[in-house]
Amino acid sequence: MIDTHSHIYSAEFDDDRPQVMQRAIDAGVTHIVLPNENLESVQRLLDTQSQWPENISLALGLHPEEVRDDWRETLDQLEQQFVRHQWVAIGEVGIDLYWDKTYKHQQMQALERQLGWCVDRHLPFIIHCREALDEVLDVLGQFRGQMPQGVFHCFTGTPQEVDCIRQVGDFYFGIGGVLTFKKSTLPEALPVITLDRILLETDSPYMAPVPHRGQRNESAFVADVARCMAQVLDITLDEVDRVTTANAQALRLV
Numbered sequence: 001m002i003d004t005h006s007h008i009y010s011a012e013f014d015d016d017r018p019q020v021m022q023r024a025i026d027a028g029v030t031h032i033v034l035p036n037e038n039l040e041s042v043q044r045l046l047d048t049q050s051q052w053p054e055n056i057s058l059a060l061g062l063h064p065e066e067v068r069d070d071w072r073e074t075l076d077q078l079e080q081q082f083v084r085h086q087w088v089a090i091g092e093v094g095i096d097l098y099w100d101k102t103y104k105h106q107q108m109q110a111l112e113r114q115l116g117w118c119v120d121r122h123l124p125f126i127i128h129c130r131e132a133l134d135e136v137l138d139v140l141g142q143f144r145g146q147m148p149q150g151v152f153h154c155f156t157g158t159p160q161e162v163d164c165i166r167q168v169g170d171f172y173f174g175i176g177g178v179l180t181f182k183k184s185t186l187p188e189a190l191p192v193i194t195l196d197r198i199l200l201e202t203d204s205p206y207m208a209p210v211p212h213r214g215q216r217n218e219s220a221f222v223a224d225v226a227r228c229m230a231q232v233l234d235i236t237l238d239e240v241d242r243v244t245t246a247n248a249q250a251l252r253l254v
């Protein structure tokens with residue numbers, strides 16, 4: 001199994017990161033993808049990867065909630081990291097208008113520039129989209145004809161939203177703990193997405209699945225998401241594991 005989205009490098013794991021990593025490996029997680037958040041987090045990503053180089057790959061990007069008036073300079077500085085290290089994706093990038101719409105236009109411009117990195121460097125994107133689907137699809141729409149491949153991480157939407165996204169591109173959908181929540185629309189959306197466009201993820205330390213809901217999430221719990229997915233799609237856990245792993249490989253996250 002592959003956890004395609006974890007913040008295991010964050011301070012929430014400073015006390016027990018090796019144990020968390022071992023539990024993930026014991027649960028069958030072979031690989032974890034770490035998305036970047038801001039300038040300061042870059043070194044944490046690199047330090048974490050250097051401890052488990054076989055199991056961890058890194059994405060470079062500016063999280064939409066970190067976009068401020070100085071986003072251009074921040075992206076200039078992040079861009080220097082391309083020559084220093086290897087990155088498998090651009091992320092996490094996107095638009096988040098849930099708490100605050102102040103930087104909506106800056107978020108859209110920062111997303112556009114970072115999607116340009118995907119095109120120039122032939123890397124997939126990891127998109128964070130909250131209360132901003134129209135805006136994200138607007139920006140992606142500007143790349144018609146040279147559309148990068150990528151994943152809508154922490155997808156929690158409806159079958160209709162899957163269709164809207166597909167009108168722009170044939171993207172992947174990152175599915176995590178929300179699938180296991182009672183009021184989730186994902187059990188209806190998954191058959192529309194189909195298994196060949198699904199990636200497993202935790203978004204740890206957030207979004208812990210049932211039966212860990214409300215606790216700190218960790219990569220080992222991706223197995224709970226996979227079990228729930230097998231039930232919803234009426235297939236075996238083995239098949240969920242095999243196809244989602246192949247999907248992450250197809251997207252070259254691993």
Ligand SMILES: [Zn+2]
Pocket residue numbers: 005007035092203
């Ligand atoms: Zn994230």
